[in-house]
Amino acid sequence: MAADIIRLDSGLGGDDDDFDPIVEADAPELPDNRYHDxxxxxxxxxxxxxxxxxxxxxxxxxxxxxxxxxxxxxxxxxxxxxxxxxxxxxxxxxxxxxxxxxxxxxxxxxxxxxxxxxxxxxxxxxxxxxxxxxxxxxxxxxxxxxxxxxxxxxxxxxxxxxxxxxxxxxxxxxxxxxxxxxxxxxxxxxxxxxxxxxxxxxxxxxxxxxxxxxxxxxxxxxxxxxxxxxxxxxxxxxxxxxxxxxxxxxxxxxxxxxxxxxxxxxxxxxxxxxxxxxxxxxxxxxxxxxxxxxxxxxxxxxxxxxxxxxxxxxxxxxxxxxxxxxxxxxxxxxxxxxKYPKHVPTTALQFQPSEPNGKANLFAAISARDVLVHHPYESFNTSVQAFLEQAAADPHVLAIKQTLYRTSGDSPIIEALIDAAEAGKQVLALVEIKARFDEEANISWARKLEKAGVHVVYGLVGLKTHCKLALVIREEQGTLRSYSHIGTGNYNPKTSRIYEDFGLFTADPHVGRDLTRLFNELSGYAIEKKFKRLLVAPRQLRKGLLKLIETERLNAEQGRPSGIRIKLNSIVDEAIIDALYRASNAGVPIDIWVRGICGLKAGVPGLSENIRVRSILGRYLEHSRLFSFVADGDPQVFIGSADMMHRNLDRRVEALVRLTDPAHLTEVAELFDLAMDEGTSSWHLTATEGWQRRSTGPDGEPLADLQDIVMARVAKRRRPRSRR
CATH class of the missing domain: 3.30.1840.10 (Polyphosphate kinase middle domain)
Known part of the structure; x- marks a missing residue:
């Protein structure tokens, strides 16, 4: 089968006026030297x-x-x-x-x-x-x-x-x-x-x-x-x-x-x-x-x-x-x-079988309520991998659509897509062959998928497809139902053991329609402007985040509850940083949890005195991207694949999905509380001395390790055994 080579120069690059941020006409000038190199x-x-x-x-x-x-x-x-x-x-x-x-x-x-x-x-x-x-x-x-x-x-x-x-x-x-x-x-x-x-x-x-x-x-x-x-x-x-x-x-x-x-x-x-x-x-x-x-x-x-x-x-x-x-x-x-003590990931609570030695029905679990998994504390194999393997084997599943940015050798994800295609299901794989240093491996996987009958798309001209999406279409009682997965990390079983990431499973029809439209745009010539629970780059994401930040600024000025918490790998985009500076100056408390590059300066009087920046490194690579806004008491919380960099916002296809389950909002809030706690070991970005490690308390006692705490908390989650 010949590859479907997509050549689009518009579509995802179009405008959406509904996401124009509110701009304050008399906003004060910001200093020239406001970014870290x-x-x-x-x-x-x-x-x-x-x-x-x-x-x-x-x-x-x-x-x-x-x-x-x-x-x-x-x-x-x-x-x-x-x-x-x-x-x-x-x-x-x-x-x-x-x-x-x-x-x-x-x-x-x-x-x-x-x-x-x-x-x-x-x-x-x-x-x-x-x-x-x-x-x-x-x-x-x-x-x-x-x-x-x-x-x-x-x-x-x-x-x-x-x-x-x-x-x-x-x-x-x-x-x-x-x-x-x-x-x-x-x-x-x-x-x-x-x-x-x-x-x-x-x-x-x-x-x-x-x-x-x-x-x-x-x-x-x-x-x-x-x-x-x-x-x-x-x-x-x-x-x-x-x-x-x-x-x-x-x-x-x-x-x-x-x-x-x-x-x-x-x-x-x-x-x-x-x-x-x-x-x-x-x-x-x-x-x-x-x-x-x-x-x-x-x-x-x-x-x-x-x-x-x-x-x-x-x-x-x-x-x-x-x-x-x-x-x-x-x-x-x-x-x-x-070495670090060995850690065996647990199965996410909703995916744990109700009977000992039983097998969980992931579609039933996702149908009951959204499921948020946190890798590597919760197993990738018994969640993401099992989801795709069950979809490939399920006779009621009609179609599977998947993005692949980086995966591993002899990947069970690839094998599941091949099995599904060979079983006669419609299978679409969007393989990003421009993923740096994985180009040759991805070309090899793409050709293997093609030979099995998978519809392979290699991406869009001028854009990398970086979003982590899987969509399963299943027939249930004569109607079609969508089951979606949106993640912060790659579909890679090997790196999932050492990369910290979140993934949302949902049967919400709004998300299903969002992903259906987005996949149509990625594989065909559709141009979508409206999504219900997604923010998609390069069209919506920058404007959507700027609007959310600006709303927090206005709420702070009007004395309403406000606050911003962001976890990511890197933040260098000037427009996002400047918006955070202006929100800080309006009194919005802002927490930034960044693993790598941080172009934002923290704690500078008159510029960022309400911004705290932390970095946490350890046995696992902190990889998830989380965006949380107080929104006057109606929390707006998103997870997804995008960092705040020009390439992610302007030159990549990225997707954030909004969390709606109160338990998921609480889980994210508690994670931020732990990361920003003065008793947690971390690096603090200071206004005058750069990054300073805080690993011991005033009396020399070691501070708490966030990853150890999360590991212990997740391990305690157990499904109650059914009573006969």
Missing amino acids: RELSWLAFNQRVLELAEDPAVPLLERANFLAIFASNLDEFFMVRVAGLKRRISTGIAVPTNIGRSPTGVLRDISAAAHELQLRHARAWNDSVRPALSEAGVSIVGWDSLSEQDQEHLGEYFSENIFPVLMPLAVDPAHPFPYISGLSLNLAVRVRNSRTGRQDFARLKVPQMLPRFIAVDAAAFPEPIRYIALEDLIATHLDALFPGMEVLEHHVFRVTRNEDVEIEEDESENLIQALEKELLRRRFGPPIRLEITEDMDDVTLSLLVRELDITEHEVYRLPSPLDLGGLFSLGGIDRPEL
């Missing part, structure tokens, strides 16, 4: 991740994991954000900056802040986490510390498992400087011909398919567990790779390249083909960062700088080892006492 704010977020790695109260292997997360985050930051800035500067595209700061000045500031963080990151590993792990019986060792027997054993391992796959590449008049793939570890080797005295350079790539850390021995706990870094083992055996040559110097280096995909969407070109061509170009993006070990000599460094054509600001001289993202592999060590 986006990139520096992101680096501050990654610093918070690093602070968890530095925290001795965090289990040791989890601290190593946070070091790996920091490294992985920073790689993506350079590949996308820094690369994008450089591209815009080089092509003359305007770069948003604070007043008085040039784009090149922003890049220098980023370089300085990132370099300082990477040095701190290296110290956290070498001076804190690595020694502590060694004391606990998990050691990363060097070659010289090994016994002769250990060295002999590893020498045999090298000869049999590593040497055959290594490919040393010489650099001389007959061999040009080789292409250095992004994020690969490499050895820069200088050798001398013992007969002629000639010195030459060679590059040796550390194979990425081999384990980063090699077990020295097979001893099991309680005996010490020892590992040696792969690049160290290779470096020790360079003589075997350059026989007859004298190895003078060897140093590890790593290159980060521009991997920010820019697709020129041509009306006449197949979108999937355009993306595949761009993905090929991504591999050869220009270098934007060179990481080198601090012992690299000037001759080798000069060669790399010249051949890679980079500036001194893009060179990061760091203690070894480079690429601490490799520490992810330590998570497989079977030492539960060095």
